[in-house]
Amino acid sequence: MNKTALRALLRERRALIAPESHGFSRPRGQGRRAPGLSQHQVDQLLHRTFGTYHRLESGNYPNPPASLLRDVARLFGLNEQEWVSLCRYALLQDPPGPLHPSSGKEIPGVWQEAVESITHMAYVTDASWELLAHNEPFEAMFPDRRVPTNTMRWMLLEPDGREQLTDWRDSWVPMVLPQLRAALVARPDDEILRAIEKEVVADPELSHLYDSDGALIHPDGHERPLRHAVHGLGWVSICAAQPMTAPGSRLFILIYHPGMERRHSRAPMLRAM
Incomplete structure (x- = not known):
């Protein structure tokens, strides 16, 4: 626990909330003059026992439950x-999931301009793998430039995806299914992901593979075979990142290498000297 940083964050945000906005009256005459809600008022609003919030803000609540932090x-x-x-x-760890169910469903509009400035194939999906932004090189990858609306569904379930993602069963499926499972752990109520999972379980080629173990949850740095609509058979090196304001969203950059032979020499890891 980082007590100093925790105390500073909570004090600053608590001071911004007017007690009157929650039905409390501000004391007059002698009494408390600090801005914002009192610690006891926070306990009342959260239906916690007296002193619970004080313990949290003061850093004297080791391993507080995630439900308290979320509230x-x-x-x-x-x-x-x-x-x-x-x-x-x-907690000295990342949160178990997004704060709001709607989080990860939108990104700042400037991302479209950013993606268009990338010379390689590039696109951004939301937390449900719905396509939010893409550039012209990515569009050119598809026959008749038919860009999928949901890239997870396209990779796993659509016939065009299975044809373009060469060696689909061995090179793509074992890498993609764990990402679906991990996304559902973070967002168990996501209707789009649940619908995809339902189709996967009903698919005879995918159902038993989905039940098998798989630990990979991101493709960053991987190289996989692909049939480009314009350039033909080749390989793509995958770079993956996440827009900071939208947990679960993803930026993908696909660097295409033509030819049947897989590259054997990967670029070395980058480290500060």
Whole structure:
């Protein structure tokens, strides 16, 4: 637990909330003059026993439950980045999931311009793998430039995906299915992901593979075979990242290498000197 950072974050955000906005009256005459909600008022609003919030803000609550942190974050109006900070300060780990179910479904509009500036194939998906932004080189990868609306569904279930992702069963499926499973752990109520999972379980080629173990949850740095609609058979090196304001969203950059032979020499890991 980082007590100093935790205390600073919670005090600052608590001070921004007017007690009157929650039905409390501000004391007059002698008494408390500090801005914002009192610690006891926070306990009342969260239906916690007296002193619970004080223990959290003072750093004297080792391993507080995630449910308490989530309730505090929502009461204080934290955004997703602040929610991550709160969990790291209080628990020394990332949060178990997004703060709000709607998080990860939208990104700042400037991402479209950013993606268009990339010379390699590039696209951004939301937390449900719905396509949010892409560039012209990515569009050119598909026959008749028919870009899929959901890349997870396209990779696993659509016939065009199975044809373009060469060596689909051995090179792609074992890498993609664990990502679906991991996404559902973080977002168990996501209707789009649940619908994809239902189709996967009903698919005779995928159902038994989905039940098998698989630990990979991101493709960053991997190289996989692909049939490009314009350039033919080749390989793509995959770079993956996440927009900071949308947990679960993803930026993918696909670097295409033509030819049947897989590259054997990968670029070395980058480290600060």
